[in-house]
Amino acid sequence: MDKLSCFFDKMTILHFMLHNKLRELRKQKGLTQEDMANALHKSQNAYSLLEQGKSKLDADLIPDLCNILNISPLDLFAAGNQFTFNDKVENGYATYIQTLNATHQEVIDMLRNELEEKNKTIQQLLSKIK
Incomplete structure (x- = not known):
């Protein structure tokens, strides 16, 4: 498997984990899907669809999600025992997901860099406005 296809395979697994983790975190905070939707200015x-994994998680939503759930982006992407698998997960798939800690860190670093670049752009735009 080449590096690019391996990356996208890992991204698919990360995508699956994020959507399920969002559901678990929302429930832990005692929030409904409607509460989350209203806070994000989206429909329920x-x-x-976002929680079901039928919609992609836009990187621009990550800060808002973290604020609503009172967590850091690292908490959102962190692997660990707090992740709960539902009955639809195949046996071998769960084991494979648990081996992706290094990939998680790569994705976290990639998203952190992207966020830093966006913050720089925002600061540059704000300085031009003032």
Whole structure:
């Protein structure tokens, strides 16, 4: 498997984990899908699709999600025992997911760099406005 296809395979697994983790974190905070949707200025259906993994998580939503759930982006992407698998997960898939800590860190670093670049752009735009 070449590096690019391996990356996208790992991204698919990360995508799956994020959507399930969002659901678990929301429930832990005692929030409904409607609460989340309202806070994100989305419809309940749009948020439901996000939790089901039928909609991609836009990187721009990550700071808002973290604020609502009162967690850091690292908490959102962290691997660990707090992740709960549902009955639809195949046996071997769960084991494979647990081996992706290094990939998680790569993705976290990539997203952190992207966020830093966006913050720099925002600061540059703000300085031009002032």
